[in-house]
Amino acid sequence: MNDTAMNGPPEGWRAELSRLQTRPGATRGVYVHVPYCAARCGYCDFNTYTPREIDLAASEYAGIAIAEIELTGQLGGDERIDDERIDTVFLGGGTPTLLDPGDVKAIVSRIDSVWGLARDAEITIEANPDSVTVESLARLLDAGVTRVSFGVQSLAEHVLATLDRTHTPGRALEAIAAAHQVGFTHISADLIYATPGETDEDLTSSVRAVLDAGVDHLSAYSLIIEPGTRMAAQVSRGELPAPDDDLAAHRYEIIDTLARDHGLEWYEVSNWAKPGGECQHNLGYWRGGDWWAIGPGAHGYLGGEPGVRWWNIKHPRAYADSVNAGRPPVAGWELIDEPTRILESVMLGLRLREGIDSTLLPAATDPVVQRHVGDGLLTVGQGRIRLTDAGRLLADACVRDLCGVMDGPVDPA
Numbered sequence: 001m002n003d004t005a006m007n008g009p010p011e012g013w014r015a016e017l018s019r020l021q022t023r024p025g026a027t028r029g030v031y032v033h034v035p036y037c038a039a040r041c042g043y044c045d046f047n048t049y050t051p052r053e054i055d056l057a058a059s060e061y062a063g064i065a066i067a068e069i070e071l072t073g074q075l076g077g078d079e080r081i082d083d084e085r086i087d088t089v090f091l092g093g094g095t096p097t098l099l100d101p102g103d104v105k106a107i108v109s110r111i112d113s114v115w116g117l118a119r120d121a122e123i124t125i126e127a128n129p130d131s132v133t134v135e136s137l138a139r140l141l142d143a144g145v146t147r148v149s150f151g152v153q154s155l156a157e158h159v160l161a162t163l164d165r166t167h168t169p170g171r172a173l174e175a176i177a178a179a180h181q182v183g184f185t186h187i188s189a190d191l192i193y194a195t196p197g198e199t200d201e202d203l204t205s206s207v208r209a210v211l212d213a214g215v216d217h218l219s220a221y222s223l224i225i226e227p228g229t230r231m232a233a234q235v236s237r238g239e240l241p242a243p244d245d246d247l248a249a250h251r252y253e254i255i256d257t258l259a260r261d262h263g264l265e266w267y268e269v270s271n272w273a274k275p276g277g278e279c280q281h282n283l284g285y286w287r288g289g290d291w292w293a294i295g296p297g298a299h300g301y302l303g304g305e306p307g308v309r310w311w312n313i314k315h316p317r318a319y320a321d322s323v324n325a326g327r328p329p330v331a332g333w334e335l336i337d338e339p340t341r342i343l344e345s346v347m348l349g350l351r352l353r354e355g356i357d358s359t360l361l362p363a364a365t366d367p368v369v370q371r372h373v374g375d376g377l378l379t380v381g382q383g384r385i386r387l388t389d390a391g392r393l394l395a396d397a398c399v400r401d402l403c404g405v406m407d408g409p410v411d412p413a
Contacts, residue, residue, distance in 0.1 A: 013310055013333040017075045020304040027284040029088040030111050032065060033295030034058075034096040035316050038131070042164040042230035043192075043223060047297035047314055048094045056316045062103035064320045066110045068294050071328050073114035086115045087289075088281035089123045091145075097127040101136055105143030115292070122146055122186075122280045129175035130167040138182040147186035147279070148179050149217075155209050156202035159195050162240070164230075169209075176213040186277055188217035193255065194248040195223050196240045203251050204258065211262040216277030220255045221270055222248040249393045256389075269351045269387070269395045286348045288341070295319070296329070307336040343406050350399050355386030365405045372398055 036058050037048045051057075056064075089111055091104065108123060117123075124147040125140060132140075137148070154160050155169040167175075172189075179187050189210040193203055211218065223243050225232050234240045256266065264272040268286060271279065284291060293300030296319035299311045310333035313319040322329035336344075342360055349356040358380060361369065369385065372378040377391035377398055391398055 013308065013330055014075055014328075016308045016333070016335070017302060020302050020308065023290065023303055026303060027087045027280070027287070027289035028085060028115075029090065029281050029284045029289060029291035030086055030115070031281075031291055031293055031295075031298055031300070032089065032091045032096070032107060033293075033298040033312075034061065034091060034093040034099060035296050036061070036093065036098045037095050038098065038128070039164065039166050040230075042162075042234065043226065045226035045229050046094065049316060054316050056320050058098050059100070059103075060320070061316075062099060062106050064323050065107055065294055068323045068329060069107070069110050069114050071323065071326070072292060072294070075328070085118045086111060087118050087121055088284055089117070089121065090281040091123075091125045093126055095128050095131050096125050097131040097136065097140075101139035101143050104140060104145065108144045117144075124149055124279065124281055126151065127175070128167060129172040132175055132178065134178045134181060137178050137184070141182055141184060146184075147188065148184055149188040149190060149219075149279075150175055150179075152189045152206070152210055153192045154195065154198070154202065155206040156198065159198050159202055159206075162195055162197055163192065173209060173213055176210065176215060180214060186217065187215045188219060188277075188279070189213075189215045191218065191220045191255070192223050193220055193251040194243045196243070198251075200251070200254060203254055207255055207258045211258060211264070216264075216274040217279060218255075218259055218264055218272045219270055220252070220272075222252070252393060256392075265353075266392070267353045269392050283352075286352055288345055288348070301336070303336075303341070305338065307341060309334050309336055343403055346406065347399055347403055350385070350387065350402070351395055353386070355384045358383050358385050361385070361402065362406060365402050368401050368405055372401070 033047065035047055035049050037050055040048065040050055089108060091107070096104070104125065111117065123145050125145050126149045128151050140148070150172065152172045153163055153165055155172060157169060160167070160169070176187060176189065191206060191210070225235050225242060231240065235242050259266070259272040264274055266272050267278050268282070271282070273279075288303060290302045291300055293310065293312055295312065296316045297312055297314040299309065301307060301309045310330050313322055313329045313331045319329045346356055346360055369378060369380065372391070373380060376388055377394055379386050379388055387395055387398065
């Protein structure tokens, strides 16, 4: 389907990046991974570390991330960089708000000086409710952050306990209020649903409370038991029941109804927003834009013919050692050929409300499309293929069926 991933010294990766040119119309983002968390949640398998697990202090991290920005910005030559404009920046983790806001400002400023920020660039930071104050939020706004995304997960105390979250329900709502107080207009809340022990009432109360608090964006994800996590071990030992798919579908419908009642419409299967509140950075991923990767374990992508995807060294100490030695901290990379690009466009684009251009699909997928149309899961019209409301509940299966047919040589025509 595509070239084998290349590991080791990134000379080939450097050559591929220098080959690529800015694509007209492609959005350009920067993802900055901040690997620190005050405590580890039992369900999480992200590349995160508590202070006791690594010997790289959060106070050192900004300088190393800035050094990587400078190293990466040198690739491709000044002519290419002068033509760049970054539309979105996303500081994710982990808990990026464990960084001092001054360090966040330094990172954003260096992105601007190296690549150039668009005048209306969206700059998002993820935050745990107990990692911010009114003062720190005000300083983040001053740092150029335009959007804050709170990891609320639930407002039911027993659900938070099952998820190993450290904040209280009240603190989550206080954090949202503080963001409003200092002047943020784009505020998102992340929720997890179908957690063992959660009831319909727990979820309904949580969704209503965050929407009543005035967020303009809601993300909601069904709990997934990831292998190797503490929660996976609890399920394996019978201490917690495994999530139920039918229950999760029911809970999704509750969220969708409440979001619509509060003026938020779905624009991606797991995301709802008021008009203008959509996360432009994530839309860049789903629509096949370009993005640079900064931080341990971060993944980047630049499109082209073929495009290049790469990923950084995962462990923060090894990542920092590479950057400090003046070497881009690339662990591996791969070329993305045109058939693979089309396949990924279908995988991601079908999850969007806007759907996909029907010309992306080869003729071989027609029977699958028509079967899902007949089952009420897809609609076809005006050159687009879209999920229905019922199709959203089975989005993964629809995508899997279509991509299963496409997983091989595809004629782009």
